[in-house]
Amino acid sequence: MTLWKSVLAAAVLALASGSAALAARTDLVLGIPLEPPHLDPTAGAAAAIDEVLYANVFEGLTRIGPNGEVLPDLAESWTISDDGKVYTFKLHTGVKFHDGTDFDANDVKFSLDRARAPDSVNAQKGLFAAIDSVDVVDPATVKVTLKNPQGSFLYNLGWGDAVIVAPESADTNKEKPIGTGPFKFQNWAKGSSITLVKSDNYWGQPAYLDKAEFRIVPDAAAAVPALLSGDVQAFPFFQPDGVAQIEGDPRFKVVVGSTEGETLLSINNKKPPFDQLKVRQAISYALDRKAIIDGASNGLGVPIGSHQSPASKAYIDLTGEYPHDVAKAKELLKEAGLENGFKATLKLPPPSYARLGGEIIASELREVGIDLEIIPVEWAQWLDQVFTKKDYDLTIVSHTEPNDIAIYSRPDYYFNYQNPKFNEVIKELDVTSDEAKRIELLKQAQKILADDAVVGFLFELPKVGVWDAKLSGLWENAPIQANDITKVKWND
Structure with missing residues (x-):
């Protein structure tokens, strides 16, 4: 009897220990x-950096939540002046960096000033362009004065590019x-x-x-x-x-x-013959989005006709502007003086949506007379050759940054696209806080991009x-x- 009780007790203990071990898994x-090129979110455009470090290791004054909402982070609260130009942030106290140094308002000033400095290497330097000054009120209070009201300012501070770093460790964060x-x-x-x-x-x-x-x-x-x-x-x-x-x-x-991943057939808009609107439009007509989505995203991507997520309140469906039409594409190439077609290169980074989609797109463009040489590249090569040096004809990439339609207004961006009318819309959007007005401006911006066939808009990455x-x-x-x-x- 005693032996039976001992065995039973041992079994119960083993079961309890096993259950506890399972429950305690941490x-x-x-x-x-993709492997990040380095580990500093404030010094690189690669999404893979944020996919490891955002919210986990680095934090900003604000952060973006799982539904796209702006949440407080290192700033526990803030007030905004009546004219919309002065933001006063109250910071959490007792916060330390992982090396044991204290976090305070000086780190906020350092980080924001560093991001917007003339020699900044921040990949999203434009996020900070509206800042006029950053002032330390006291260790737990920082005042940011803008040159003009900016409706997206708190959202911008939630990007990975806006995380707060310490001067003691900023140079070694990579x-x-x-x-x-x-x-x-x-x-x-x-x-x-x-x-x-x-x-x-x-x-x-x-x-x-x-x-x-x-x-x-x-x-x-x-x-x-x-x-x-x-x-x-x-x-x-x-x-x-x-x-x-x-x-x-x-x-x-x-x-x-x-x-927020707009998947694009990006086009070098200054490189002949892509500097001709009719050529870019011909490319758009040649694209069969359904075939591309089926092959590159297992049918899960959502077709887009401009640079806005279908999940956005400002989204408008412009996919009908360039329906798949081989005859129309050939007609436009003829009008552009390219009746016999032409050769070009298509540089493809590693993701499967690019490599698989590239094969499909090459086949579709071949049908209208555009003969593409496919060049696979690694991410480091893509960032150097395509994104930085603009040494490309066509490429495929998903732009996963949130609400990033303003990239088309950047004078040195890799699309090599410039339209003063579009830039004016973005300029007005930047100083507009009213949501209804912002939505209307975003719709105008989408329409301009579609009309200009700046890139081949493919699908929203699932x-x-x-x-x-x-x-x-x-x-x-x-x-x-x-x-x-x-x-x-x-x-x-």
């Missing part, structure tokens, strides 16, 4: 398709990022993974996870077995063509949400998330380029 391996977030950087195994661990002195609500490894899985074919084996528990941005192998498996959740069914807290949608794991936890 580690996560999260798969990402390799050893130091922020104020609930996770701190532990290790970067180049080509393999980036590991974050829970910060012990976080000022806000602590994270549930103790450790998170962002594992780089660039090959879509490797993602499915990594998930099925349990080596990786979550892919917030899963390749759409792998969904069929996961759907129906009760161990996983498949969540299809929206993004956010396909696949993760262990026991996980909660991962974002369904992607209003900003981020893998926010601050609320992620394992459930029984």
Whole structure:
């Protein structure tokens, strides 16, 4: 009897211990398709940087929430002057950077002044162009004065490019990022993974996870077995063509949400013959969006006709402006003096939407007489050759930055597009706070871009998330380029 009781007690204890171990799991391996070029969100355009560090390691005065809303972050509150030009931010106190240094208003001034400085390397320097001055009122109060009212100012401060960094560590953040977030950087195994661990002195609500490894899985074919084996528990941005192998498996959740990723056939507008409107229009008529969406996003992308997310209140459907029409495309090329067609290059970065979509688009353009040489490039090459040096004819990329239609007004942007009328609309939008007026201006801007056929507007990139069914807290949608794991936890 005594032996039986001992065995029973041992079994109960083992079961309880096993249950506790399962319930107490606090580690996560999260798969990402692209390795960031470095780890400083304030010094690079690559979305992969924010997808590891935004909200997790680095924080801003404000942050963008899972539904695209503006939330307080390092600023606990703010007031706005009657003329809309002076923002006074009250900061959280007792906040420390991960190296133990104190956060205060001086760090805010340093970060904003650094981002807008003449020698700034910030990829979104335009976000800070409206700032006239940044003044420290006291350690917990900072006053930002704008040159003119800016309706999107608080939203702009929530971008990854606007996170707050410390002067002591700003120069080394590319390799050893130091922020104020609930996770701190532990290790970067180049080509393999980036590991974050829970910060012990976080000022806000602590994270549930103790450790998170962002594992780089660039090959879509490797993602499915990594998930099925349990080596990786979550892919917030899963390749759409792998969904069929996961759907129906009760161990996983498949969540299809929206993004801010306008997927474009980008065109170098100053390079002949693309400097001719009729040539760009011919390209737009040659594109069969349905075939591209089916092949490049497993049919999950939403067609777009200009640069605005269909999830936006300001979105207008302009997909009918250039319906698929091979005859019309050939007619326009003839009018442009290119009846016999021409040759061009198509540089394709690594994502499957680009590589798969590029093959389809090359076939479609070949049908109207445009013979494309496909040139695969890695992200570092794309950023250098296409984005920076504008050395390209055509390329395919998703612009995942939120509410970024103003990029077409930038004089040195890689589209090489300039339209004074469009620039005036954006200039007025920038100083307008009234929502109804802003929506009307955004609609005008979309129409101008469509009329000018600046790029080939393809589709809004879907956010396909696949993760262990026991996980909660991962974002369904992607209003900003981020893998926010601050609320992620394992459930029984």
